[in-house]
Amino acid sequence: MPKYIDSMIIKEPLKKKYLTLEFDEGDDILSCVKQGMEQNSIRECDVVDVEGVLTTATVNAMEGQKFKKIDFSNLKILRSSGHFKVTGGDLWGTLHVFTEGRKPISGTVVVAKASQGFKMRLSFLP
Secondary structure: OOOOOOOOOOOOOOOOEEEEEEOOOOOEHHHHHHHHHHHOOOOEEEEEEEEOEEEEEEEEEEEOOEEEEEEEEEEEEEEEEEEEEEEOOEEEEEEEEEEOOOOOOEEEEEEEEEOOOOEEEEEEOO
């Protein structure tokens, strides 16, 4: 039996809170998410929505029956989802994106740089 269990008893209903991150040109998405979570004392959060263009990005994706690493630049993100957790000073989790274009890309972000005005909305429980 473990000595410490990562849980708590909640007696009253909790309402979700939201944090909107706004990025400058060239900001690294994942490091900024970690920094925003640490500054606002958020342990765990979900990605609700993103708005904007990724300047450069690398995603892992399935293409047919093959798992590939795909690099792209200057593509608008239509939809996103994800879940992040900060423990032990490290960021854990994934960010899934779906891009627009003639051949849309859907995958898990490995590295991404934001364009000016890129926004990400996160939801969390206080």
